[in-house]
Amino acid sequence: SAVISQKPSRDICQRGTSLTIQCQVDSQVTMMFWYRQQPGQSLTLIATANQGSEATYESGFVIDKFPISRPNLTFSTLTVSNMSPEDSSIYLCSGKGFGTGSSGYTFGSGTRLTVV
Amino acid sequence: SQQGEEDPQALSIQEGENATMNCSYKTSINNLQWYRQNSGRGLVHLILIRSNEREKHSGRLRVTLDTSKKSSSLLITASRAADTASYFCATDAWRTGGGNKLTFGTGTQLKVEL
Numbered sequence: 563s564a565v566i567s568q569k570p571s572r573d574i575c576q577r578g579t580s581l582t583i584q585c586q587v588d589s590q591v592t593m594m595f596w597y598r599q600q601p602g603q604s605l606t607l608i609a610t611a612n613q614g615s616e617a618t619y620e621s622g623f624v625i626d627k628f629p630i631s632r633p634n635l636t637f638s639t640l641t642v643s644n645m646s647p648e649d650s651s652i653y654l655c656s657g658k659g660f661g662t663g664s665s666g667y668t669f670g671s672g673t674r675l676t677v678v
Numbered sequence: 679s680q681q682g683e684e685d686p687q688a689l690s691i692q693e694g695e696n697a698t699m700n701c702s703y704k705t706s707i708n709n710l711q712w713y714r715q716n717s718g719r720g721l722v723h724l725i726l727i728r729s730n731e732r733e734k735h736s737g738r739l740r741v742t743l744d745t746s747k748k749s750s751s752l753l754i755t756a757s758r759a760a761d762t763a764s765y766f767c768a769t770d771a772w773r774t775g776g777g778n779k780l781t782f783g784t785g786t787q788l789k790v791e792l
Contacts, residue, residue, distance in 0.1 A: 593777055604766060605721075605782040610773075618775070654721070658778060666770065667711075667780055671720040 564589045568655055568670030575645055575677050582641045583653055583673045590635035591657035591668075596628070599652040599672075608653075611638040635659075645677045682767050682783025690789045697754045699786040701767035702747075708770045708778065710743055710750050715764045715785075724752075724765075757790045764788070 567586045575581050585594065594611040609617040611632040619625060632638045642649050655670045682703045691697055701710070712724040727734045727743045727750065734741045740753040754761055767783040 595779065597782075604785045607779060607781060610777065610779060656780070658780075666709075666726075666778075667723075669721045 564591060564657060564659075564668045566655060566657055566668055566670040568673060570673055571671065572674040573676070575675065577646050577677055579645055580641055580643045581645065581675060582639050583655070584639050585637065585655035585657075585670050587636045587657050587668075589659075591659035592635070593658045594632060594638045595656040595658070596630060596638075596640045597654045597656065599654065601651070605654065608640070642675065645675075647677045650675055650677045682769060682781070684765075684767060684783040684786050686786060687784070688787045688789070690791065691757055693757060693759055693790055693792050695757055695790075697757050697761070697788055697790070699752045699765055699767075699788070701750045701752070701783050703750075703767075703769045703781075703783070704748065705769075705771055707745075708772065710741075711768045711770065711780070712739075712741060712750075712752050713766045713768060713782075715766065717763075721766075754788075757788075759790050759792055762788060762790050 565588045596608040597605040598608050599605045607620050608623045609619040611617050611630045613632045617630040629641045652672045652674050654672045656667050658667050682701045684701050709726050709728045711726045714722045725736045725739050725741050727741045738755045743750045764785050764787050766785045768780050770780050773779045
């Protein structure tokens with residue numbers, strides 16, 4: 563099944579700065595998703611990254627804070643902008659499409675972000 | 679917002695015992711999946727049950743689905759210390775405007791003690 567390489571795996575950032583997280587899939591996927599997992603919590607969907615169009619954001623998430631790019635069917639980025647300590651979380655990307663295994667979805671290994 | 683509520687939030691059992699986790703959800707689904715996550719690391723897909731299925735087995739795992747009650751359960755039999763992890767249900771559903779999305783439940787933290 564498809565494999566997603568996500569980087570960086572972790573980072574410690576200063577408040578007020580931005581971090582861009584990248585996900586590269588080894589095969590084409592029709593849909594890509596970005597999740598946030600706050601400490602001790604479950605995964606919350608931030609947005610769906612659409613190829614060639616703007617991302618679709620879930621309630622409570624806005625493009626200015628979490629801009630997303632999806633230039634092709636194998637790559638996407640999420641930027642966490644103007645970070646504050648409340649943004650400290652694990653961020654995961656996911657892909658769905660042909661070749662993503664029995665679940666239909668494949669996940670990156672996550673980016674553990676700490677904002678100081 | 680979270681689709682699924684899971685209970686219990688935390689479960690501690692002895693090795694060899696069975697562990698049961700429950701998940702409830704709110705909307706129509708295509709399928710329901712269970713995942714495991716060890717200590718905030720990556721997700722491991724365990725099992726998928728389609729909306730027209732009622733029960734599914736995979737090794738020591740047994741999943742049930744009751745679409746009338748919008749609920750599912752995961753049973754892990756003969757638990758091992760290595761089963762210690764967080765377990766999440768996730769519902770795969772069509773979304774308004776097209777496409778699918780996977781929405782996760784609140785999770786159950788399982789601890790299996792020797």
